[in-house]
Amino acid sequence: MSSRLVEMNLPRFPLLKDKEMRDLLKRAKDGDSFARDKLVNCNLKLVFNLVKRFQNRGYELEDLFQIGCIGLMKAIDKFDLSFDVKFSTYAVPMIVGEIRRFLRDDNPVKVSRSLKETAYKVQQVRELLTARLGREPSIGEVASELSLSREEIVNALEAAQAPTSIYETLHQDDGDPIYLLDQLKGAEDGDSSWLEKISMKALLNNLSERERMILSWRFFEDKTQSEIAKKLGLSQVQVSRLERQALKKLKDLMEDNQK
DSSP, rough: HHHHHHHOOOOOOOOEEEEEEEHHHHHHTTTHHHHHHHHHHHHHHHHHHGGGGGTHHHSOOOHHHHHHHHHHHHHHHHHHTTSSSOOOHHHHHHHHHHHHHHHHHHOOOOOOOHHHHHHHHHHHHHHHHHHHHOOOOOOOHHHHTTOOOOHHEEEEEHHHSSSOTTTOOOOOOSOOOOEGGSSSSSSSGGTGGGGGGOOHHHHHHHHHHHHHHHHHHHHHHHOOOOHHHHHOOOOOHHHHHHHHHHHHHHHHHHHHHHH
């Protein structure tokens, strides 16, 4: 992540000692804009380190960094020199709080606080059980640990998921990317997809055993490409390519049957 710090062209300023920090804070309180700017610049790395906690949330790191800087400036303006704490101790929750508020308020899907709290507990327990068991825990194991039903666990996890863009890239190798939009059926497809309109047993016999296994695991056992890759000793990219090839074969066979 340090390379990302360089990519963002952040100015490099030395860390401030506590005495110098308090002196700058006092001057900033008195309206010294130079002191305020120096406080911001010398604490940019603190903001960056906190922002890293929120990566992979569907937002650009640079955007969250800007939000974090707003929290930093609020901390500078509101810090009371009579506080018997270091500035960083006061600033951290202000910066994190600003980012969390942005993530909460920017989400177009409003989720109840109780569901959010449950989802947070589920994530903590999943991490705990993963470390304890040496593998990803099942829904049942998480539910047992929290004394909740499976349905409550699933509902909380689904509610906590960020909305997905129809232009999200599902896969890309040497060719053009495949977007989520490409996998959505249109109105002309009718009430059921083309997979539901064909005799699966007859057509699957035209595939290789490995292709049949991949489609069976993917669409009937709801396994991920990564899980299938481990079973077959392949990479996720190879499984994705084989899956697309198998689906194309089935689609071509269906179109031939309709001629």
